[in-house]
Amino acid sequence: MFREIVWSQRAIKEWIKILEYWNERNKSYAYSLKLDHLVKASFAIVANSPEIGKATDSPSIRIKVILDYLFYYRITPGHIEILSVWDSRRNPKKFKL
Secondary structure (H helix, E strand, O other): OOOOEEEEEHOOOOOOOOHHHHHHHHHOOOOHHHHHHHHHHHHHHHHHHHOOOOOOOOOOOEEEOOOEEEEEEEOOOOEEEEEEEEOOOOHHHHHHO
C-alpha cells in the first residue's frame, strides 16, 4: 500500500544542513543533487514497502540506511513521516530522537 512521504521540520533542517555541508565542501551542487535524488528514490520504495527499514525498539519507528545516513521514520496508516536524519559517522551518544 502506497503511503505519502512527509518530512518533519527537524528532518528538513537536518537534511538541508547535510546538503549545504556537501555544497560547501565540494564547491559544487553535483554531489548534493545526486544524494538528494538517491534519498527520494529510496523513499519511493519505502512508500510502497514501509517495513523495509530496520526495526527499532518502538514498533512504529524504523530506520532506513542510505549511504552514511540514518533516516528515522514513523509509519502511520496514511503516511510515512521522516522524523530525523543522522550521519552515522558522528558520535551516536549525541543523537536523541
